[in-house]
Amino acid sequence: MALTNSTTRYGIVSKTFHWLTAIGILVMLPMGVVATQMPHDTADQLARKATLFSLHKTVGVALFFISILRIGWALTQPKPFHLARKRGVETVMADTVHWMLYGALILVPLSGWVHHAATEGFAPIWWPFGQNLPLVPESAAVAEIAGVVHYVFVLALVASLVGHVAGALKHHVVAKDDTLRRMGFGRVGGAPQTPVEPFVFSPLLAVMIWLATLGAGYAVSVIDSPARNADVTALTQPETGWEVTDGDLDIAITQFGSTVSGGFETWSAAIQFDETIPAGAASHGRVAVEVAIGSLTLGSVTAQALGDGYFEASLFPTARFEADILSEDESYVAVGTLTIREIALAVTLPFALEIEGDTAHMQGDLTLDRRDFDIGMAMTDTAQLANEVTVSIALTAVRVAP
Template identity: 50%
Template sequence: MSLSNTSSSYGSVTKAFHWLTALLILTALPLGWIANDLAHVLFDPTVTPTEAQIARAANLFSLHKTVGVTVFFVALARILWAVTQTKPGLLNADNKPEALAAETVHWLLYGSLVLVPLTGWFHHAASEGFAPILWPFGQNLPFVPKSLGLAELTGTLHELLMWVLVASLGLHIAGALKHHIVDKDSTLRRMLPGRSDAPQPPQQHHSPVPVVAALAVWVAVLTGGWAMGEFSHGRHDNGDHDHGDAQLAEVQSDWQIQDGTLSITISQLGSPVTGAFSDWTAAITFDEPDAPGPAGSVDVTIAIASLSLGTVTDQAMGADFFDATQFPTAQFEADLFKTETGYEARGPLTIRDKTMEIVLPFSLDLQDNTAAMSGALELNRLEFDVGTSQPTEDSLGFVVTVGVELTATRTQ
């Protein structure tokens, strides 16, 4: 059997690409569907998943992503090989409607083999943590930032384009079976392993109509998805959850915060996931002492429901984690001290119904009436009864890194 195609039959390389692609697709699709069903449990804040469920979903997603990336590279190699080869003609080229449908489906399949895994890869790169691709080449892509909005957009595109792939695959299989069983021609046999005595196809003319038809299908699917609102909401937030959002009032303070960031970083399945609270207040008194010693105080109130933590935001609000409905705020009341090497905020931190004495070291750049502060500390989530259903670090690490940066000006 020849490695290359002829005008009437496919070569062994093309056949190998065809059946390898089929095997990969028929592996990736069920892996993705099963993993997605498990994800509905993981991202439901009313349900507390077990570590076994999290591990199973992560493993399935990792396998799905790894197979998907493999599909992408195999598809590229297949397309590069195809452009160097003679394309065997259609045996039913005289049947114009059927030939048009067959070529349109082929264009949809080739395009989907690139677009579906590529949008899935973009979604993975834009997301933080959870289910890595099983390879040593890193998890990020150039020019693809970590962004929940971008992750939701590419995730929606991935899902819509996946249905185009599934429909095209179904039509492709139906067409092959129709040729084999009804028409009893050599269309299917010439793609099977081994030699096939396929007849010479009739003379045919290729037009751009199938390409235009395939593009029209993709546009119609994306337009339909937009009309149905698939692009207007988060994929993991159905908007029905009441987290007891606390509306924090402004506080009286000797120093007014001009801008600031209060962030947390967790470790999920060995990968860091960083989020931030958008609503928090700080009442600050501070006077620079001449020597190490007391320097003031700070009273920080944090609206728990204002946390954005990527795809696990809703889960973080659930009863086993922050339980934002019952405990809508966290509180840090601290005294400020100047030390030999810098500054510290020392006092009780209350999260949920647990209070712990903590020390937050920070640096301070004081210029006249403007102060720029930066600090960080590590907390153990179990000390605040956060995530007690996950008592090991198999899926969620114990350490939570808290970071704060702010610029404040002294009130006149």
């Protein structure tokens, strides 16, 4: 059997590549659907889901590299002529679908990979080359778009595949020609047909269809995204002696050994503060922070963190921190109560403060145990989800004239 293609038959390299990637795709499609739909309510379910996703990603990345080799090889080879009576819609469609499938072999795994690289944590690729991709930032917005694009690319792949397999079967069963047999490893010898040259504009048609699919995926992700944070509680900034002009309230968790960080977009802080403790007072002042829990983004696990068993944002929409500001040695501490899920706990937040004229910068970090607030109680294995959660707050405030 010849290694290379001719205009009448496929060589052994093309055939091997075809069936290797075909089997890969046919395994990956149901694996992606099953992994996406698997429940993750208990620690065991989450571990199983993560394992299947790691397998999906690892096989997918391997398939991506095999596909590059396959396409590189195809570009050096003649494409066998169609077995048909004349050029018609069907041969043009067959060629376009071939190019759609070549595109899918690159674009489907690549979009999944971009989604993976843009999120933090959850189901690593099993290989030693890191989890990031050059040029892909770790960003919830990029992850969201890439996730939808991966999905619409999968739909385009499935549509092309249905046409492709139907065409192959039609040749085999209705026309009884050698189209399917010549992609196999056995003998050929079906009904003779007149060869028809491949349609030269098919690659261009396929590129246009892929661009339209990309545009549709992008549009869907943009239309879809405002709905996600629809139930964020509105907070009004209280009028106090200091007005917060800028700030970040971030949290970091450790899932499957890697850090997943995120933060709350909506929060307010009422601050009363004097550099010197006023006569008769026991503290420098008071701080009251209110946080809209629904405004959290946390890598790929935002929805899970806001849902049942975790923050349960729909039942407990706000968290509060109310504290007195005291000085300790050369620095400050806020000593008070943190209330999350209506569970109030005494908390001390040490923080650094720099005041230049009427502008103050503060920065503080705190480590909490999620179990104190009944968060993720089903996750008892700390290798899957660590108990410690770090919280860091940094803000800039300006003194408001009394």
